[in-house]
Protein backbone atom coordinates (compact mmCIF):
# COMPACT_ATOMS: atom_id res chain seq x y z
CA UNK A 73 0.00 0.00 0.00
CA UNK A 74 1.47 3.36 -1.05
CA UNK A 75 1.43 6.21 1.45
CA UNK A 76 -0.33 9.26 0.02
CA UNK A 77 -0.60 12.66 1.67
CA UNK A 78 -3.76 14.12 0.16
CA UNK A 79 -5.36 13.81 -3.27
CA UNK A 80 -8.22 16.09 -4.26
CA UNK A 81 -10.43 14.87 -7.11
CA UNK A 82 -13.67 16.72 -7.96
CA UNK A 83 -15.71 16.64 -4.77
CA UNK A 84 -13.52 14.11 -3.08
CA UNK A 85 -10.44 14.60 -0.94
CA UNK A 86 -8.43 11.48 -0.17
CA UNK A 87 -6.07 11.53 2.82
CA UNK A 88 -3.63 8.71 3.58
CA UNK A 89 -4.70 6.48 0.69
CA UNK A 90 -5.31 6.47 -3.04
CA UNK A 91 -8.21 4.04 -3.37
CA UNK A 92 -10.09 6.54 -5.49
CA UNK A 93 -12.02 3.96 -7.49
CA UNK A 94 -13.44 2.14 -4.45
CA UNK A 95 -14.54 5.36 -2.78
CA UNK A 96 -15.92 6.84 -6.00
CA UNK A 97 -18.01 3.71 -6.66
CA UNK A 98 -19.81 3.81 -3.32
CA UNK A 99 -20.18 7.61 -3.53
CA UNK A 100 -21.75 7.50 -7.00
CA UNK A 101 -23.95 4.58 -6.05
CA UNK A 102 -25.40 6.49 -3.08
CA UNK A 103 -25.48 10.07 -4.40
CA UNK A 104 -25.40 9.57 -8.18
CA UNK A 105 -24.70 12.87 -9.94
CA UNK A 106 -25.43 15.05 -6.87
CA UNK A 107 -22.20 14.12 -5.15
CA UNK A 108 -21.48 16.28 -2.05
CA UNK A 109 -17.95 17.35 -1.06
CA UNK A 110 -16.36 14.83 1.25
CA UNK A 111 -13.09 13.66 2.79
CA UNK A 112 -12.06 10.00 2.83
CA UNK A 113 -9.19 9.29 5.18
CA UNK A 114 -7.17 6.23 6.14
CA UNK A 115 -5.58 6.77 9.53
CA UNK A 116 -2.97 4.69 11.39
CA UNK A 117 -3.94 4.11 15.01
CA UNK A 118 -1.40 4.70 17.80
CA UNK A 119 -1.44 1.10 19.08
CA UNK A 120 -1.28 -0.41 15.54
CA UNK A 121 -4.06 -1.08 13.10
CA UNK A 122 -5.96 1.40 10.94
CA UNK A 123 -9.34 3.02 10.64
CA UNK A 124 -11.21 4.60 7.74
CA UNK A 125 -12.92 7.93 8.34
CA UNK A 126 -15.37 9.74 6.05
CA UNK A 127 -16.41 13.33 6.58
CA UNK A 128 -19.40 14.74 4.69
CA UNK A 129 -20.10 18.22 6.03
CA UNK A 130 -20.76 17.81 9.74
CA UNK A 131 -21.23 14.04 9.45
CA UNK A 132 -18.12 12.09 10.44
CA UNK A 133 -18.13 8.29 10.61
CA UNK A 134 -15.35 5.75 11.02
CA UNK A 135 -14.92 2.02 10.36
CA UNK A 136 -12.09 -0.16 11.72
CA UNK A 137 -9.88 -1.96 9.18
CA UNK A 138 -9.63 -5.71 9.77
CA UNK A 139 -6.04 -7.03 9.84
CA UNK A 140 -4.80 -9.70 7.39
CA UNK A 141 -1.35 -11.13 6.73
CA UNK A 142 -2.13 -11.60 3.02
CA UNK A 143 -1.57 -8.32 1.16
CA UNK A 144 -4.49 -8.82 -1.23
CA UNK A 145 -6.87 -9.54 1.64
CA UNK A 146 -5.52 -6.49 3.47
CA UNK A 147 -6.17 -4.24 0.48
CA UNK A 148 -9.73 -5.56 0.24
CA UNK A 149 -10.25 -4.93 3.97
CA UNK A 150 -9.05 -1.33 3.61
CA UNK A 151 -11.35 -0.68 0.66
CA UNK A 152 -14.25 -2.25 2.52
CA UNK A 153 -13.67 -0.04 5.58
CA UNK A 154 -13.39 3.07 3.38
CA UNK A 155 -16.70 2.19 1.72
CA UNK A 156 -18.44 1.42 4.99
CA UNK A 157 -17.34 4.66 6.65
CA UNK A 158 -18.63 6.51 3.58
CA UNK A 159 -21.88 4.57 3.69
CA UNK A 160 -22.55 5.38 7.37
CA UNK A 161 -21.84 9.10 6.87
CA UNK A 162 -23.97 9.13 3.70
CA UNK A 163 -26.96 7.53 5.41
CA UNK A 164 -26.94 10.39 7.92
CA UNK A 165 -26.87 12.93 5.08
CA UNK A 166 -29.55 11.21 2.99
CA UNK A 167 -31.76 10.55 6.00
CA UNK A 168 -32.75 7.01 5.02
CA UNK A 169 -31.19 3.64 4.25
CA UNK A 170 -30.65 2.99 0.52
CA UNK A 171 -32.15 -0.29 -0.78
CA UNK A 172 -28.78 -1.79 -1.67
CA UNK A 173 -27.00 -0.53 1.46
CA UNK A 174 -23.23 -0.35 1.04
CA UNK A 175 -23.14 -2.53 -2.08
CA UNK A 176 -21.47 -0.50 -4.82
CA UNK A 177 -20.97 -3.23 -7.45
CA UNK A 178 -23.28 -3.83 -10.39
CA UNK A 179 -23.65 -7.57 -9.80
CA UNK A 180 -24.73 -8.14 -6.19
CA UNK A 181 -25.59 -11.82 -6.81
CA UNK A 182 -21.83 -12.43 -6.89
CA UNK A 183 -21.66 -11.53 -3.21
CA UNK A 184 -24.42 -14.01 -2.36
CA UNK A 185 -22.71 -16.71 -4.41
CA UNK A 186 -19.49 -16.01 -2.45
CA UNK A 187 -21.32 -16.59 0.82
CA UNK A 188 -21.67 -12.93 1.86
CA UNK A 189 -24.55 -12.04 4.18
CA UNK A 190 -25.93 -8.96 2.43
CA UNK A 191 -28.05 -7.74 5.32
CA UNK A 192 -25.42 -8.17 8.04
CA UNK A 193 -22.28 -7.15 6.10
CA UNK A 194 -23.61 -4.60 3.61
CA UNK A 195 -26.81 -3.28 5.26
CA UNK A 196 -28.90 -4.32 2.25
CA UNK A 197 -32.68 -4.18 2.82
CA UNK A 198 -34.31 -7.53 3.53
CA UNK A 199 -36.39 -7.20 0.29
CA UNK A 200 -33.30 -6.68 -1.89
CA UNK A 201 -31.33 -9.41 -0.09
CA UNK A 202 -34.19 -11.86 -0.72
CA UNK A 203 -34.40 -10.74 -4.37
CA UNK A 204 -30.69 -11.43 -4.68
CA UNK A 205 -30.86 -14.84 -3.01
CA UNK A 206 -33.74 -15.95 -5.29
CA UNK A 207 -31.85 -14.79 -8.36
CA UNK A 208 -28.63 -16.50 -7.30
CA UNK A 209 -30.38 -19.91 -7.40
CA UNK A 210 -30.81 -19.53 -11.17
CA UNK A 211 -27.10 -18.78 -11.55
CA UNK A 212 -26.23 -22.00 -9.72
CA UNK A 213 -28.59 -24.07 -11.92
CA UNK A 214 -27.26 -22.44 -15.10
CA UNK A 215 -23.66 -23.04 -14.04
CA UNK A 216 -24.36 -26.73 -13.42
CA UNK A 217 -25.87 -27.07 -16.89
CA UNK A 218 -22.73 -25.81 -18.65
CA UNK A 219 -19.79 -27.83 -20.00
CA UNK A 220 -16.27 -26.34 -19.70
CA UNK A 221 -16.10 -25.31 -23.38
CA UNK A 222 -19.59 -23.85 -23.67
CA UNK A 223 -19.85 -20.24 -24.84
CA UNK A 224 -22.63 -17.84 -25.81
CA UNK A 225 -22.77 -15.55 -28.82
CA UNK A 226 -23.98 -11.92 -28.96
CA UNK A 227 -24.55 -10.00 -32.17
CA UNK A 228 -25.14 -6.25 -31.82
CA UNK A 229 -27.28 -4.18 -34.19
CA UNK A 230 -26.78 -0.60 -32.98
CA UNK A 231 -29.56 1.07 -34.99
CA UNK A 232 -32.95 2.42 -33.91
CA UNK A 233 -35.71 4.22 -35.82
CA UNK A 234 -35.64 7.19 -33.41
CA UNK A 235 -33.81 7.93 -30.21
CA UNK A 236 -35.60 7.54 -26.86
CA UNK A 237 -35.03 10.52 -24.58
CA UNK A 238 -33.53 8.42 -21.78
CA UNK A 239 -31.05 6.64 -24.06
CA UNK A 240 -27.35 7.37 -24.20
CA UNK A 241 -26.63 4.44 -26.48
CA UNK A 242 -27.28 5.79 -30.00
CA UNK A 243 -25.23 8.91 -30.24
CA UNK A 244 -25.37 9.74 -33.93
CA UNK A 245 -28.36 11.19 -35.72
CA UNK A 246 -30.63 8.23 -36.36
CA UNK A 247 -31.31 9.14 -40.01
CA UNK A 248 -27.59 9.37 -40.73
CA UNK A 249 -26.76 6.10 -39.02
CA UNK A 250 -29.50 4.17 -40.89
CA UNK A 251 -27.48 4.70 -44.09
CA UNK A 252 -24.72 2.70 -42.45
CA UNK A 253 -26.79 -0.48 -42.11
CA UNK A 254 -25.63 -2.14 -45.35
CA UNK A 255 -21.88 -1.52 -44.85
CA UNK A 256 -22.34 -2.44 -41.20
CA UNK A 257 -23.81 -5.81 -42.20
CA UNK A 258 -20.90 -6.38 -44.59
CA UNK A 259 -18.48 -5.71 -41.74
CA UNK A 260 -20.44 -7.94 -39.38
CA UNK A 261 -20.37 -10.85 -41.83
CA UNK A 262 -16.58 -10.59 -41.92
CA UNK A 263 -16.41 -10.67 -38.13
CA UNK A 264 -18.81 -13.64 -38.08
CA UNK A 265 -16.47 -15.61 -40.36
CA UNK A 266 -13.38 -14.75 -38.31
CA UNK A 267 -15.10 -15.59 -35.01
CA UNK A 268 -16.46 -18.90 -36.33
CA UNK A 269 -12.91 -19.89 -37.23
CA UNK A 270 -11.67 -18.97 -33.76
CA UNK A 271 -14.45 -20.87 -31.97
CA UNK A 272 -13.66 -23.94 -34.07
CA UNK A 273 -9.94 -23.70 -33.28
CA UNK A 274 -10.69 -23.42 -29.57
CA UNK A 275 -13.08 -26.36 -29.79
CA UNK A 276 -15.87 -24.37 -28.11
CA UNK A 277 -19.59 -25.05 -28.27
CA UNK A 278 -22.19 -22.29 -28.68
CA UNK A 279 -25.10 -22.75 -26.27
CA UNK A 280 -27.17 -19.60 -26.88
CA UNK A 281 -27.37 -16.83 -29.47
CA UNK A 282 -28.63 -13.32 -28.74
CA UNK A 283 -29.14 -10.64 -31.37
CA UNK A 284 -29.52 -7.37 -29.47
CA UNK A 285 -29.26 -3.66 -30.00
CA UNK A 286 -30.25 -0.95 -30.51
CA UNK A 287 -33.21 -2.50 -32.24
CA UNK A 288 -32.32 -5.47 -34.49
CA UNK A 289 -35.71 -5.29 -36.23
CA UNK A 290 -34.66 -1.90 -37.63
CA UNK A 291 -33.15 -4.21 -40.30
CA UNK A 292 -35.45 -5.16 -43.18
CA UNK A 293 -36.74 -8.73 -43.47
CA UNK A 294 -34.12 -9.38 -46.18
CA UNK A 295 -31.30 -8.00 -44.06
CA UNK A 296 -32.40 -10.06 -41.04
CA UNK A 297 -32.57 -13.15 -43.21
CA UNK A 298 -29.09 -12.51 -44.63
CA UNK A 299 -27.63 -12.06 -41.17
CA UNK A 300 -29.25 -15.12 -39.59
CA UNK A 301 -28.54 -17.38 -42.59
CA UNK A 302 -24.92 -16.34 -42.26
CA UNK A 303 -24.87 -17.25 -38.57
CA UNK A 304 -26.21 -20.74 -39.35
CA UNK A 305 -23.83 -21.09 -42.26
CA UNK A 306 -20.64 -20.13 -40.40
CA UNK A 307 -21.26 -21.36 -36.84
CA UNK A 308 -22.07 -24.84 -35.57
CA UNK A 309 -25.38 -24.09 -33.84
CA UNK A 310 -26.75 -27.58 -33.30
CA UNK A 311 -26.18 -27.38 -29.50
CA UNK A 312 -28.04 -24.12 -28.91
CA UNK A 313 -30.99 -24.25 -26.56
CA UNK A 314 -32.02 -20.65 -27.10
CA UNK A 315 -31.94 -18.08 -29.91
CA UNK A 316 -33.11 -14.60 -28.90
CA UNK A 317 -33.83 -11.61 -31.12
CA UNK A 318 -34.50 -8.42 -29.22
CA UNK A 319 -37.15 -7.03 -31.54
CA UNK A 320 -37.57 -4.21 -29.06
CA UNK A 321 -39.43 -1.29 -30.55
CA UNK A 322 -42.96 -2.34 -31.55
CA UNK A 323 -42.88 0.15 -34.47
CA UNK A 324 -40.23 -1.97 -36.20
CA UNK A 325 -42.10 -5.28 -35.94
CA UNK A 326 -44.17 -6.71 -38.79
CA UNK A 327 -45.32 -10.09 -40.08
CA UNK A 328 -42.60 -10.36 -42.70
CA UNK A 329 -39.72 -9.84 -40.24
CA UNK A 330 -41.21 -12.12 -37.61
CA UNK A 331 -41.79 -14.87 -40.20
CA UNK A 332 -38.08 -14.67 -41.02
CA UNK A 333 -37.27 -15.08 -37.31
CA UNK A 334 -39.71 -17.96 -36.88
CA UNK A 335 -38.46 -19.82 -39.94
CA UNK A 336 -34.88 -19.33 -38.66
CA UNK A 337 -35.70 -21.21 -35.44
CA UNK A 338 -35.51 -18.12 -33.25
CA UNK A 339 -37.02 -19.20 -29.93
CA UNK A 340 -37.16 -16.02 -27.86
CA UNK A 341 -38.32 -12.57 -28.92
CA UNK A 342 -38.50 -9.31 -26.95
CA UNK A 343 -41.26 -6.81 -27.59
CA UNK A 344 -40.61 -3.81 -25.39
CA UNK A 345 -43.26 -1.20 -24.71
CA UNK A 346 -41.38 0.27 -21.64
CA UNK A 347 -44.72 1.78 -20.57
CA UNK A 348 -48.36 1.24 -21.52
CA UNK A 349 -49.14 4.95 -21.30
CA UNK A 350 -49.40 6.80 -24.65
CA UNK A 351 -48.59 10.22 -23.26
CA UNK A 352 -45.41 8.88 -21.61
CA UNK A 353 -44.39 7.15 -24.87
CA UNK A 354 -44.86 10.45 -26.67
CA UNK A 355 -42.92 12.36 -24.01
CA UNK A 356 -39.92 10.02 -24.20
CA UNK A 357 -39.74 10.13 -28.01
CA UNK A 358 -40.59 6.51 -28.72
CA UNK A 359 -42.77 7.50 -31.69
CA UNK A 360 -45.07 4.53 -31.28
CA UNK A 361 -48.34 4.03 -29.46
CA UNK A 362 -49.49 1.45 -26.95
CA UNK A 363 -51.64 -0.13 -29.69
CA UNK A 364 -48.47 -0.81 -31.72
CA UNK A 365 -47.24 -2.91 -28.80
CA UNK A 366 -50.50 -4.90 -28.68
CA UNK A 367 -50.34 -5.43 -32.46
CA UNK A 368 -46.70 -6.56 -32.38
CA UNK A 369 -47.33 -8.82 -29.39
CA UNK A 370 -50.27 -10.53 -31.10
CA UNK A 371 -48.15 -11.28 -34.20
CA UNK A 372 -45.46 -12.81 -31.99
CA UNK A 373 -48.09 -14.94 -30.27
CA UNK A 374 -49.73 -16.03 -33.51
CA UNK A 375 -46.36 -17.21 -34.78
CA UNK A 376 -45.99 -19.23 -31.59
CA UNK A 377 -42.51 -18.28 -30.35
CA UNK A 378 -41.50 -20.35 -27.36
CA UNK A 379 -40.65 -17.37 -25.14
CA UNK A 380 -41.65 -13.71 -25.30
CA UNK A 381 -40.01 -11.02 -23.17
CA UNK A 382 -41.59 -7.66 -22.40
CA UNK A 383 -39.52 -4.77 -20.96
CA UNK A 384 -40.79 -2.04 -18.66
CA UNK A 385 -39.01 0.93 -17.10
CA UNK A 386 -40.01 2.24 -13.67
CA UNK A 387 -39.73 5.99 -13.18
CA UNK A 388 -40.05 7.29 -16.77
CA UNK A 389 -40.67 11.04 -17.14
CA UNK A 390 -44.37 11.88 -16.57
CA UNK A 391 -45.25 8.28 -15.62
CA UNK A 392 -47.37 8.07 -12.47
CA UNK A 393 -47.54 5.27 -9.95
CA UNK A 394 -51.07 4.49 -11.11
CA UNK A 395 -50.22 4.37 -14.83
CA UNK A 396 -47.19 2.17 -14.16
CA UNK A 397 -49.29 -0.20 -12.06
CA UNK A 398 -51.99 -0.41 -14.69
CA UNK A 399 -49.33 -1.15 -17.36
CA UNK A 400 -47.93 -4.05 -15.36
CA UNK A 401 -51.43 -5.39 -14.70
CA UNK A 402 -52.27 -5.28 -18.42
CA UNK A 403 -48.98 -6.94 -19.39
CA UNK A 404 -49.59 -9.77 -16.94
CA UNK A 405 -52.97 -10.55 -18.51
CA UNK A 406 -50.99 -11.27 -21.72
CA UNK A 407 -48.84 -13.97 -20.05
CA UNK A 408 -45.40 -13.16 -21.47
CA UNK A 409 -42.91 -15.82 -20.35
CA UNK A 410 -40.39 -13.13 -19.32
CA UNK A 411 -40.84 -9.61 -17.98
CA UNK A 412 -37.81 -7.37 -17.49
CA UNK A 413 -38.18 -4.48 -15.08
CA UNK A 414 -35.65 -1.69 -15.45
CA UNK A 415 -35.24 1.35 -13.25
CA UNK A 416 -34.80 4.61 -15.11
CA UNK A 417 -31.17 5.76 -15.08
CA UNK A 418 -30.30 9.44 -15.50
CA UNK A 419 -27.57 8.71 -18.02
CA UNK A 420 -25.10 11.33 -19.13
CA UNK A 421 -25.64 11.95 -22.83
CA UNK A 422 -29.36 11.13 -22.72
CA UNK A 423 -31.48 13.94 -24.10
CA UNK A 424 -33.84 14.08 -21.10
CA UNK A 425 -30.90 14.53 -18.76
CA UNK A 426 -29.21 17.10 -20.97
CA UNK A 427 -32.43 19.10 -21.34
CA UNK A 428 -32.91 19.14 -17.58
CA UNK A 429 -36.22 17.23 -17.77
CA UNK A 430 -37.05 16.63 -14.11
CA UNK A 431 -40.46 15.02 -14.67
CA UNK A 432 -39.15 11.55 -13.82
CA UNK A 433 -40.49 9.81 -10.69
CA UNK A 434 -38.97 10.26 -7.24
CA UNK A 435 -36.96 7.44 -5.65
CA UNK A 436 -39.85 6.82 -3.29
CA UNK A 437 -42.34 6.42 -6.16
CA UNK A 438 -39.98 4.09 -8.03
CA UNK A 439 -39.73 2.02 -4.85
CA UNK A 440 -43.55 1.79 -4.73
CA UNK A 441 -43.69 0.91 -8.45
CA UNK A 442 -41.22 -1.93 -7.98
CA UNK A 443 -42.86 -3.19 -4.78
CA UNK A 444 -46.19 -3.36 -6.61
CA UNK A 445 -44.70 -5.10 -9.66
CA UNK A 446 -42.67 -7.61 -7.61
CA UNK A 447 -45.65 -8.60 -5.54
CA UNK A 448 -47.89 -9.04 -8.59
CA UNK A 449 -45.21 -10.95 -10.48
CA UNK A 450 -44.64 -13.32 -7.56
CA UNK A 451 -48.37 -13.96 -7.18
CA UNK A 452 -48.51 -14.78 -10.91
CA UNK A 453 -45.76 -17.44 -10.61
CA UNK A 454 -42.86 -15.32 -11.94
CA UNK A 455 -39.45 -15.46 -10.23
CA UNK A 456 -36.47 -13.11 -10.53
CA UNK A 457 -33.72 -14.90 -12.50
CA UNK A 458 -31.08 -12.27 -13.21
CA UNK A 459 -30.40 -8.82 -11.89
CA UNK A 460 -27.88 -6.05 -12.19
CA UNK A 461 -27.42 -2.50 -11.03
CA UNK A 462 -26.50 0.56 -13.06
CA UNK A 463 -25.13 3.94 -12.10
CA UNK A 464 -27.52 6.88 -11.75
CA UNK A 465 -30.73 4.87 -11.35
CA UNK A 466 -33.56 6.68 -9.59
CA UNK A 467 -33.49 5.75 -5.90
CA UNK A 468 -30.51 3.42 -6.48
CA UNK A 469 -32.82 0.59 -7.57
CA UNK A 470 -31.93 -2.29 -9.89
CA UNK A 471 -32.90 -4.01 -13.16
CA UNK A 472 -34.40 -7.48 -12.83
CA UNK A 473 -35.41 -10.19 -15.28
CA UNK A 474 -38.48 -12.21 -14.20
CA UNK A 475 -39.50 -15.55 -15.63
CA UNK A 476 -42.27 -18.11 -15.57
CA UNK A 477 -41.02 -21.55 -14.45
CA UNK A 478 -38.56 -23.10 -16.91
CA UNK A 479 -38.48 -20.10 -19.27
CA UNK A 480 -35.39 -18.28 -17.98
CA UNK A 481 -32.91 -17.09 -20.59
CA UNK A 482 -29.61 -18.96 -20.32
CA UNK A 483 -27.88 -16.20 -22.29
CA UNK A 484 -28.92 -13.50 -19.80
CA UNK A 485 -27.75 -15.53 -16.81
CA UNK A 486 -24.42 -16.50 -18.42
CA UNK A 487 -23.78 -12.95 -19.48
CA UNK A 488 -24.66 -11.38 -16.15
CA UNK A 489 -22.83 -13.90 -13.96
CA UNK A 490 -19.90 -14.43 -16.36
CA UNK A 491 -20.48 -18.19 -16.23
CA UNK A 492 -18.88 -18.89 -19.61
CA UNK A 493 -17.17 -17.17 -22.52
CA UNK A 494 -19.18 -14.52 -24.35
CA UNK A 495 -18.33 -13.69 -27.97
CA UNK A 496 -19.77 -10.22 -28.66
CA UNK A 497 -19.84 -9.23 -32.33
CA UNK A 498 -20.61 -5.81 -33.78
CA UNK A 499 -20.01 -2.22 -32.72
CA UNK A 500 -19.53 -1.85 -28.97
CA UNK A 501 -19.10 -5.62 -28.58
CA UNK A 502 -17.12 -6.65 -25.54
CA UNK A 503 -15.89 -10.25 -25.81
CA UNK A 504 -15.05 -12.03 -22.56
CA UNK A 505 -13.24 -15.33 -22.78
CA UNK A 506 -12.41 -17.52 -19.81
CA UNK A 507 -8.83 -18.77 -19.71
CA UNK A 508 -8.13 -22.26 -18.24
CA UNK A 509 -7.07 -20.65 -14.90
CA UNK A 510 -10.48 -18.95 -14.62
CA UNK A 511 -9.23 -15.46 -15.55
CA UNK A 512 -11.34 -13.34 -17.91
CA UNK A 513 -9.68 -12.04 -21.07
CA UNK A 514 -11.54 -9.13 -22.62
CA UNK A 515 -11.39 -7.59 -26.07
CA UNK A 516 -13.43 -4.69 -27.36
CA UNK A 517 -14.81 -3.63 -30.72
CA UNK A 518 -15.02 0.06 -31.66
CA UNK A 519 -18.04 1.67 -30.03
CA UNK A 520 -19.68 3.40 -33.00
CA UNK A 521 -20.84 1.80 -36.28
CA UNK A 522 -18.70 4.09 -38.45
CA UNK A 523 -15.48 3.21 -36.61
CA UNK A 524 -16.45 -0.47 -36.58
CA UNK A 525 -17.05 -0.49 -40.34
CA UNK A 526 -13.72 1.25 -40.90
CA UNK A 527 -11.86 -1.27 -38.74
CA UNK A 528 -13.42 -4.35 -40.35
CA UNK A 529 -13.71 -3.27 -43.99
CA UNK A 530 -10.73 -1.03 -44.66
Ligand code: SF4
Pocket residue numbers: 231232234235236238239240241242285286287320321
Ligand atom coordinates in the same frame (compact mmCIF):
# COMPACT_ATOMS: atom_id res chain seq x y z
S1 SF4 B 1 -34.77 1.52 -28.40
FE1 SF4 B 1 -33.22 1.26 -26.82
S2 SF4 B 1 -31.26 1.56 -27.86
FE2 SF4 B 1 -32.87 2.37 -29.20
S3 SF4 B 1 -32.97 4.56 -28.76
FE3 SF4 B 1 -34.50 3.53 -27.45
S4 SF4 B 1 -33.43 3.05 -25.53
FE4 SF4 B 1 -31.88 3.55 -27.06
